[in-house]
Every structure is written in structure tokens, then in C-alpha cells.
Amino acid sequence: MTNLKTLHFYATPEHDCSYLEGFEAKTLFVDPQEIITTDAYSQLSDLGFRRSGKHIYRPYCANCQACISVRVDIGNFAASKSQKRIINKNRDLKVVTVPAQFTDEYYDLYAKYINTRHSDGDMFPPTPDQFSAFLIDGGQKGCFFEFRDPDNKLVALAVTDFLNQGLSAIYTFFDPDETQRSLGTFAILWQIKETKRQDLDYLYLGYWIRECQKMAYKVAYHPLEMLLHGQWIPVD
Incomplete structure (x- = not known):
């Protein structure tokens, strides 16, 4: 090691x-x-x-x-009632694992998402080079998870890395017109299920900031652990 x-x-x-x-x-x-x-x-x-x-x-x-770094304790995770409704709402979606790569289809969805949801952020305006540098480059062991509807339309894509102890949810983008599906939430719930299927312990969600509203969704997955003073601590 x-x-x-x-x-x-x-x-x-x-x-x-x-x-x-x-x-x-x-x-x-x-x-x-x-x-x-x-x-x-x-x-x-x-x-x-x-x-x-x-x-x-x-x-x-x-x-x-x-x-604060946060991760989901997969072995003890239990979906809430609202999360179960989101799972049921998206049962018609097909999820396919593909290598990290650039395609026009992926980039068009990414650009639509950034332009609609994050025009005030660091990733605006989106460019093909930025997409590749952010989501493809790096050489780590990872993949893309495609989420497609019954008409084979790409509605979401999750960028995920493989760790020894779990999966790391790097980034998810989705069709902002599909608001009724709650695709951001569903993508995390699906990755939790996939982490469990692979018999791994944690899904890493990145950083949570109490004062940042855009990160509030991360504390909706229980039980959650936070890295505090060098130790992973379960939190309510």
C-alpha cells in the first residue's frame, strides 16, 4: 500500500x-x-x-x-418515505455503467444543466474542454452511470470513482426539465444501492457546509458520518 x-x-x-x-x-x-x-x-x-x-x-x-467531508453508512442506511417515493417514481429508468468519456450527448446534457442550474457558479460558462478536465481526466478507477428513460433518452449522468471501502460520488448532472423525477436525489439513492450491491461500506458525498443552501441535500441520507477533527463521527 x-x-x-x-x-x-x-x-x-x-x-x-x-x-x-x-x-x-x-x-x-x-x-x-x-x-x-x-x-x-x-x-x-x-x-x-x-x-x-x-x-x-x-x-x-x-x-x-x-x-466538512460526509459519507453515507451503507450498512445502516434506511430510505425515508419521501426517498422511497422518488425511487418508485424512477423505476422506469435504466442505468448503464460506461467508461468515463466525452460524447456530444453527455456534453449537451451537462451544458444544459450548468446553464440552467449553475449560471452563477465557477463552472459557468461550460465548455467541452472544461467538461473533460473536470469529469474525465485524472486516471482514477471510475465510471459514468447513465440514467435513461423508456425512450432511451439520457436524463442524468453520475460520475463515480471506485475506492477500496466504497464509492465516491464525484458529480451528477441531469435534465433540468425533468423536475418531477427529483433526479439528483434518485442518482444518490441509486449509488447507495450500487455501493451495497458491491458489498462496500460507504458512499462519499464530498463536502457539506452548513451555511451553503446548495449543499443542504447531503444531510438527507441517514445515517451520515462527518469527518470532524480527523475522526469519522456518526451524526443525526
Whole structure:
């Protein structure tokens, strides 16, 4: 197993925080030239690191601990009544596992999603190069999960990495016109089911920030664990 002590890390200068207005942020990156094995990536995920393209990173802010890593405890997960309704509502969808790749179909859905839902964010405006750098580059063991309706229309796509102890939900985008399906929620519920099918322990959901409304959905999956002071703690 890779010894994390041999890896090189780099910290960025302080910059405007993407999530909290008026705050400065700092990020710690693993040297992108390093060869990161699945073992090392799994260890880094347990230390609160995430992947964006070829970059593996975590917040490194001296005076703020607002970004909290969260993961779902798969063995004890129980869907709520509303989540069960969403599952039933999407039983007609077919999910197919495919390699991470660029297609016009994927990019068109991604661009529609970003333009509609995140025109105020860092990923706007979307470009094909940005799509590839964000969701394909990196060389980690992962895949795309396609969600297709009975007419074979792509309605959602989940980008997911494989860890030794679980799955890491990197990003999900979906057709913003299909609001009645609650596709964002369903994609997470489906990945929880897939994690359990693979007999793995956790689905990693990235960072949760109490003051960031866009991240509020992450605390709807119980039981949830948060990385607090270096320890994964179950929370209500």
C-alpha cells in the first residue's frame, strides 16, 4: 500500500471562497505528477480529500472549518418515505455503467444543466474542454452511470470513482426539465444501492457546509458520518 508520507502536497495562495461570500479559502493539492494508486486514493478519501479531474484536494483554510467531508453508512442506511417515493417514481429508468468519456450527448446534457442550474457558479460558462478536465481526466478507477428513460433518452449522468471501502460520488448532472423525477436525489439513492450491491461500506458525498443552501441535500441520507477533527463521527 502506498505510503502517504512519500507524496508531495502543494497549498494554493488564499483566494475568494466559492461557497461563503466574504471568506478567503486555501486548498491543499496532491502533486498532480504523482501516480496515485487506488489504495492511496482510498486513504486520501478517508482523510477528507476529493477529486476534480486530475486534481486531488481538500480545503486547507487556517481560520475556517466550514467544509466538512460526509459519507453515507451503507450498512445502516434506511430510505425515508419521501426517498422511497422518488425511487418508485424512477423505476422506469435504466442505468448503464460506461467508461468515463466525452460524447456530444453527455456534453449537451451537462451544458444544459450548468446553464440552467449553475449560471452563477465557477463552472459557468461550460465548455467541452472544461467538461473533460473536470469529469474525465485524472486516471482514477471510475465510471459514468447513465440514467435513461423508456425512450432511451439520457436524463442524468453520475460520475463515480471506485475506492477500496466504497464509492465516491464525484458529480451528477441531469435534465433540468425533468423536475418531477427529483433526479439528483434518485442518482444518490441509486449509488447507495450500487455501493451495497458491491458489498462496500460507504458512499462519499464530498463536502457539506452548513451555511451553503446548495449543499443542504447531503444531510438527507441517514445515517451520515462527518469527518470532524480527523475522526469519522456518526451524526443525526
